[in-house]
Amino acid sequence: MSSVRQTSPSISFASIYLVVVLTILTIAYLVLCHIGGFAPGDILRIIAETSFVAHQNIIFYININRYPLPSYLYIGILAATFGVGLLTKVFAGRIPPQYSDRSLFSHLRYVIVVMIVLINIMQLLGINTFWQNLGGMFTGPGKYENSPLARPKRVAQAYRDALRDQPLSGIFASDMNIDEDPGMLEHRSFAYFLYPVDIRNVYNQERTVWVAYELRDSASKVPEGFKIFYQYDENNLIAIKQP
Amino acid sequence: MSTFLVFLLLLLPLTVGSLLVSWFSRRNPLPLPLTMALGFGAGTGVLTHLFVILNYIELPHRLAMVTVLLGCLGVLLAWLMFVNRNDRRPPISFGPRPRPDIINISLGLFILYLLSFIFWNGYSTPIHSWDTLSTMGFKAKIIYYSQFLDYIPRFGKFDYPLHLPTLMAWTAHGSGGWDDTLVKIIFPLYCLAFSVVLFYTLRMLTNGRWAVAGVALLFSSGFFVYHATIAYRDMTMMYFNCSCILLILLWQKSDYRIALSLAALFSGFTTFIKLEGFGYLGMHNMLVLAILTFDRKLTLPEKFRRQLIFSVVSIGIYAVFAVFKKTQILPNVPDWRVVATHFDLNRVSVSLGVESLQRVNVVIQRYLENMFLSGNWNLIWALFAASCLRLERWAQSATLRYLILYLTMYFGIYLAAYSLTQHYYWVADKYDVMSRSLLHIWPLIIAATCILNHQPPSAPDAD
Numbered sequence: 001m002s003s004v005r006q007t008s009p010s011i012s013f014a015s016i017y018l019v020v021v022l023t024i025l026t027i028a029y030l031v032l033c034h035i036g037g038f039a040p041g042d043i044l045r046i047i048a049e050t051s052f053v054a055h056q057n058i059i060f061y062i063n064i065n066r067y068p069l070p071s072y073l074y075i076g077i078l079a080a081t082f083g084v085g086l087l088t089k090v091f092a093g094r095i096p097p098q099y100s101d102r103s104l105f106s107h108l109r110y111v112i113v114v115m116i117v118l119i120n121i122m123q124l125l126g127i128n129t130f131w132q133n134l135g136g137m138f139t140g141p142g143k144y145e146n147s148p149l150a151r152p153k154r155v156a157q158a159y160r161d162a163l164r165d166q167p168l169s170g171i172f173a174s175d176m177n178i179d180e181d182p183g184m185l186e187h188r189s190f191a192y193f194l195y196p197v198d199i200r201n202v203y204n205q206e207r208t209v210w211v212a213y214e215l216r217d218s219a220s221k222v223p224e225g226f227k228i229f230y231q232y233d234e235n236n237l238i239a240i241k242q243p
Numbered sequence: 244m245s246t247f248l249v250f251l252l253l254l255l256p257l258t259v260g261s262l263l264v265s266w267f268s269r270r271n272p273l274p275l276p277l278t279m280a281l282g283f284g285a286g287t288g289v290l291t292h293l294f295v296i297l298n299y300i301e302l303p304h305r306l307a308m309v310t311v312l313l314g315c316l317g318v319l320l321a322w323l324m325f326v327n328r329n330d331r332r333p334p335i336s337f338g339p340r341p342r343p344d345i346i347n348i349s350l351g352l353f354i355l356y357l358l359s360f361i362f363w364n365g366y367s368t369p370i371h372s373w374d375t376l377s378t379m380g381f382k383a384k385i386i387y388y389s390q391f392l393d394y395i396p397r398f399g400k401f402d403y404p405l406h407l408p409t410l411m412a413w414t415a416h417g418s419g420g421w422d423d424t425l426v427k428i429i430f431p432l433y434c435l436a437f438s439v440v441l442f443y444t445l446r447m448l449t450n451g452r453w454a455v456a457g458v459a460l461l462f463s464s465g466f467f468v469y470h471a472t473i474a475y476r477d478m479t480m481m482y483f484n485c486s487c488i489l490l491i492l493l494w495q496k497s498d499y500r501i502a503l504s505l506a507a508l509f510s511g512f513t514t515f516i517k518l519e520g521f522g523y524l525g526m527h528n529m530l531v532l533a534i535l536t537f538d539r540k541l542t543l544p545e546k547f548r549r550q551l552i553f554s555v556v557s558i559g560i561y562a563v564f565a566v567f568k569k570t571q572i573l574p575n576v577p578d579w580r581v582v583a584t585h586f587d588l589n590r591v592s593v594s595l596g597v598e599s600l601q602r603v604n605v606v607i608q609r610y611l612e613n614m615f616l617s618g619n620w621n622l623i624w625a626l627f628a629a630s631c632l633r634l635e636r637w638a639q640s641a642t643l644r645y646l647i648l649y650l651t652m653y654f655g656i657y658l659a660a661y662s663l664t665q666h667y668y669w670v671a672d673k674y675d676v677m678s679r680s681l682l683h684i685w686p687l688i689i690a691a692t693c694i695l696n697h698q699p700p701s702a703p704d705a706d
Binding site for chain 2: 051195
């Protein structure tokens, strides 16, 4: 029987253990806010808002006073680990042995799990914000209307419609610097949206279309031998090579 | 309607893959969810390899032909299953189901909430990430419109494996047209499939509680959740690489032989996702070799036979695209030797000396920053590090030791590659590659953490 009790601590004591850990973490949090001169509510709000700044290469947490957020989390973890370790030793004999006999490393693992749950709660709030922002950005029938890709998508779609999606090779002309962002991303996305009209020399055939994109006064720059076929606006047009 | 059509379409590789997995495990069937989770990867892997093979033949509608061939394969496998229907033993046991207590239900709700976010995001936002617009999505469009691979040599990163561009093109073809949103549907499905694989593997390696907790820990990473919603290769790479390792560990733990055959299949498919897949294939083979070397029960000829089967199957699958690349792609590249992005082992310049020691220091620092101070992984690396201090578990579990061996190989190779070659630039000056390469083994960290913290009911593991 005793072994069963040892591996299955009562829910009520587990709750007390959790409350103690959370209390120490809260105290550590308030102390850190006091030292840094921040209002606890403000920091909590900032953490929730910035806990899911999604990026395909790396997600950064915010820096508070030059140090990344996890540095403070580790301080809290250490404080809670030593605090709860000390309390279980002080109250040894009055609490179940599976708590009082626990090593400091064991407390450390439990405290980290509690912190992971807290970060998850923050992250869920961040995900909700991200969800709403993303939903607002990719809406409408074309999906890209409110996103930074709306312009290349619209122009490319108009060109494709004009050329009836023929697999033609084109010469790309623009005022943008396509070797550096933001021009590089805009060029790549424009090429993606424009395909099967090819401006990245995939077909390796004679280039029969001159594709102007964000080229000021493009009509005056049409190369010799080409004739304007379709004009989207002053800076965007396509010209076809004359036979 | 189109979304429904795409789901309907994806039932084909799912069914064929599930039949293939069922056929492999016909004597000791796996649970249906696990069969389907592995079947999705197997089916899509077969599909894209069929497309590569069809490129040797002059055909007008290769993507449609792939569908037909896949259908025929499905019928053949169903027939084989029917013929062998009396040759079945009881299904393999994965331990008791998790109890529906308050902790498991809470964790389950957390997982469901994030899965709903992933699926909503995956299915409502179109392609918008850099690599997809610039290379992978573009290649998929090239394949979709041309239905062959002849234009690949003319395009940047021509030597990259083509599993995902082909699968995206096939999805677009089957659903009746290119749709920037619908072609992304496969990515959340890989995420879901992998969650099921991890759940069942952890159930066998630990217990029901840790299986649920492990999947919840998987979804605790913001980076993982985000990658499940965008069209990048790394989530798929993680699915194939980690499924292979988990299957190898299942085989090691339970001597369930079919798991090794399936692992060989997945090891081969790993090479068709990203270039790194070839390195992982080598590491998978090394892991199997290590397990066989330290196994005391098997005879030497049996060990040799198992290693041979694993190597032949995994390298055989790798060879499908490797031969195609060597014979059909590289000879048609205008001058691939001068293309800066082309990965060629012969062009890796290794620098040794004092400077490289400083580089090792920088790379380790970058790893530590990424694992412990970024917002990618929650605090799971800290939990893993703290769990590693349970030294008695190292002594108890051979499975854990093999898992750690694989992770050591992984870090050793990446550390050397980043420190001693020109690829140092991508780690020291940029944030482009490290997080994504860590994603490839991220679930293994969780598996190791769960095994380390799980207290077996009896003394040392029998393994």
